[in-house]
Amino acid sequence: MSRIPTASATIGPFFPGRYVDAGANDLTLRDGRVARGTAITLSGNVTQADGTPLENLILELWQADAAGIFDDPADPRAAQADPDFCGWGRAATDAQGAYTFRTIRPGGYDAADGSRRAPHLNLVLLFSGLMRELRTVVYFESEAENAADPVLAAVPPARRALLLARLEAPGRYRFDIRLRGAGETPFFDD
Amino acid sequence: MKDAFHAPRPAPATQPARIIEGYPQTALRTPAEPLIRRAPTRSELTGPRPASRVALLGGDIAGHGAAQAIGQLMLLRGRVLDEDGSPVGGALVEIWQANAAGRYIHPNDDDHAPVDERFYGAARLLTAEDGSFELRTVKPGAYPVPSSGGWWRPPHIHFSVFGRVWLSRLVSQMYFPDDPLNAQDRILNAVADAEARQRLLARLVPPAKAPGNALAFEHEIVVRGARATPGQP
Numbered sequence: 502m503s504r505i506p507t508a509s510a511t512i513g514p515f516f517p518g519r520y521v522d523a524g525a526n527d528l529t530l531r532d533g534r535v536a537r538g539t540a541i542t543l544s545g546n547v548t549q550a551d552g553t554p555l556e557n558l559i560l561e562l563w564q565a566d567a568a569g570i571f572d573d574p575a576d577p578r579a580a581q582a583d584p585d586f587c588g589w590g591r592a593a594t595d596a597q598g599a600y601t602f603r604t605i606r607p608g609g610y611d612a613a614d615g616s617r618r619a620p621h622l623n624l625v626l627l628f629s630g631l632m633r634e635l636r637t638v639v640y641f642e643s644e645a646e647n648a649a650d651p652v653l654a655a656v657p658p659a660r661r662a663l664l665l666a667r668l669e670a671p672g673r674y675r676f677d678i679r680l681r682g683a684g685e686t687p688f689f690d691d
Numbered sequence: 692m693k694d695a696f697h698a699p700r701p702a703p704a705t706q707p708a709r710i711i712e713g714y715p716q717t718a719l720r721t722p723a724e725p726l727i728r729r730a731p732t733r734s735e736l737t738g739p740r741p742a743s744r745v746a747l748l749g750g751d752i753a754g755h756g757a758a759q760a761i762g763q764l765m766l767l768r769g770r771v772l773d774e775d776g777s778p779v780g781g782a783l784v785e786i787w788q789a790n791a792a793g794r795y796i797h798p799n800d801d802d803h804a805p806v807d808e809r810f811y812g813a814a815r816l817l818t819a820e821d822g823s824f825e826l827r828t829v830k831p832g833a834y835p836v837p838s839s840g841g842w843w844r845p846p847h848i849h850f851s852v853f854g855r856v857w858l859s860r861l862v863s864q865m866y867f868p869d870d871p872l873n874a875q876d877r878i879l880n881a882v883a884d885a886e887a888r889q890r891l892l893a894r895l896v897p898p899a900k901a902p903g904n905a906l907a908f909e910h911e912i913v914v915r916g917a918r919a920t921p922g923q924p
Binding site (some may be wrong): 503506508512534587621629652 | 702706724733738773774789795796807849854863864878887890911915
């Protein structure tokens with residue numbers, strides 16, 4: 502019998518400290534084993550409409566491995582997925598609104614509809630005052646495959662650059678997130 | 692982009708308004724630009740199994756014997772389903788709540804209500820193959836929202852759920868039937884549809900049919916799923 506999805510609600514201010522396990526923001530390790538591919542860090546600040554940095558905002562990351570394969574049996578290439586990479590992590594912002602993930606630079610993949618997804622990181626944001634989760638996608642600057650990515654193409658051209666992580670140093674990417682107001686990060690409705 | 696590849700979205704009235712009068716943080720944090728519609732791709736139609744990366748805490752947070760938390764002992768029989776009504780087994784469910792006095796174990800909760808040292812208030816478990824889970828706890832208390840002009844949160848329990856795919860990710864709250872504070876809660880009433888609000892209320896199991904000395908409740912959580920995922924991702 503079909504059912505209607507349960508209404509979401511804000512995560513609120515009082516989720517427990519244990520919600521973010523130590524090491525949950527490091528995707529490069531699984532049970533002590535090291536994932537294949539190029540290790541990178543993704544860091545940035547999260548701010549609200551008046552520019553205030555937001556503390557204890559939760560970010561969750563879901564991504565493909567270095568070969569563009571998700572750790573899910575539904576991925577058509579699941580059998581070749583890196584067994585040492587689970588593709589999911591969770592981070593919280595600190596008092597300055599800063600977060601960091603350590604992960605593997607994902608590969609792109611051929612989608613079922615014949616298009617090609619550029620390498621990207623899928624983020625969900627949860628915070629007090631967000632009645633539904635926010636979803637965004639992080640791309641890598643100077644990546645040739647960005648031009649043909651169907652999701653980036655759905656973003657108004659003037660806002661696409663807001664979804665590019667900037668290379669700050671070898672292996673270090675920066676992606677600041679503005680929830681609302683000047684330079685607002687594009688978010689998606691699925 | 693072909694419409695056929697869009698996941699069906701829940702009717703807006705069954706989901707909360709994003710900006711709520713009397714809850715000013717919503718207006719500072721909700722995007723002003725329209726959300727961008729996209730056709731789901733493999734990124735949204737696959738999903739993680741995060742249990743390998745987090746510590747499970749179990750579903751019994753009421754304590755035992757002399758370490759029993761203060762409050763009304765309650766048992767919640769929950770179930771996670773997808774939109775087709777199919778059970779979601781192996782789903783990670785994270786649960787937290789205030790103690791019986793309406794106080795959270797949290798550095799930012801400076802309410803006057805007492806902390807109960809025997810109650811931490813956080814569970815984390817996996818659903819069984821039939822989508823079911825059990826939470827043994829004490830009934831949470833209500834608490835006032837600071838500087839809100841008299842808004843009290845009714846007793847409620849927070850849920851964070853991972854379904855089969857990334858689109859299934861859900862954070863929600865469950866309430867108790869017949870609580871007089873439900874009618875004035877700004878978060879519960881952000882959902883316009885009365886039936887959708889009703890589905891956020893747990894159902895009381897007739898006490899004569901409840902096991903042991905606990906009040907028992909049932910609650911169904913429906914995550915976006917099968918119907919939203921036609922074809923191969």
